[in-house]
Amino acid sequence: xxxxxxxxxxxxxxxxxxxxxxxxxxxxxxxxxxxxxxxxxxxxxxxxxxxxxxxxxxxxxxxxxxxxxxxxxxxxxxxxxxxxxxxxxxxxxxxxxxxxxxxxxxxxxxxxxxxxxxxxxxxxxxxxxxxxxxxxxxxxxxxxxxxxxxxxxxxxxxxxxxxxxxxxxxxxxxxxxxxxxxxxxxxxxxx
Ligand code: ADP
Ligand code: 5GP
Numbered sequence: 001x002x003x004x005x006x007x008x009x010x011x012x013x014x015x016x017x018x019x020x021x022x023x024x025x026x027x028x029x030x031x032x033x034x035x036x037x038x039x040x041x042x043x044x045x046x047x048x049x050x051x052x053x054x055x056x057x058x059x060x061x062x063x064x065x066x067x068x069x070x071x072x073x074x075x076x077x078x079x080x081x082x083x084x085x086x087x088x089x090x091x092x093x094x095x096x097x098x099x100x101x102x103x104x105x106x107x108x109x110x111x112x113x114x115x116x117x118x119x120x121x122x123x124x125x126x127x128x129x130x131x132x133x134x135x136x137x138x139x140x141x142x143x144x145x146x147x148x149x150x151x152x153x154x155x156x157x158x159x160x161x162x163x164x165x166x167x168x169x170x171x172x173x174x175x176x177x178x179x180x181x182x183x184x185x186x187x188x189x190x191x
Pocket of ligand 1: 012015017018020135136138139149170171172173174176
């Protein structure tokens, strides 16, 4: 591939359905690659280091910040840090791939400001906070404290929905995915 790729961001509150929708995109499009972020939060049982995240120490994270290795980074959920690595995005874009970022609202705004029209941003909105809470509980990844932190943050993040290219309500998963796919295909066909 000799054409430089473009950026696709799925943005949503935690539990909004980004990872689920992203998995379907990877199955359908072999020209989309995931941007693996770095984080200081603990690894979950089902997660694989360097596939889901680069799980790194606080010290390593701070060193990367100081060295300018992040395109953007944020700290939330009681001091846990998450960041998009410049090298990770660049190597995939330069190989001609569409690079998919699964990040939260502020980081997504920063990435949009960097890439402009070379970036498609889709805000994935849960049908309601109650449904979001139930999905996070059913996912079984949170304790009471992290669940409440995520829900409190979600309420604020929903206010940012209109800043992105398109808002997609994730009520019925198949219907939401069809909307995501349609937006992605249109973006891929734009020059
Ligand atoms: P995120 O990556 O945004 O944190 P996930 O993709 O992990 O969110 O989704 C959170 C939970 O909700 C997962 O357990 C997922 O299976 C479930 N989920 C996602 N979308 C739907 C949907 N439309 N209907 C029912 N459950 C869903
Ligand atoms: P989780 O801990 O559930 O994997 O992710 C929590 C939140 O962090 C999610 O909304 C996810 O999209 C976001 N996130 C993951 N990686 C990054 C990143 O590199 N930068 C920013 N700003 N947010 C991220």
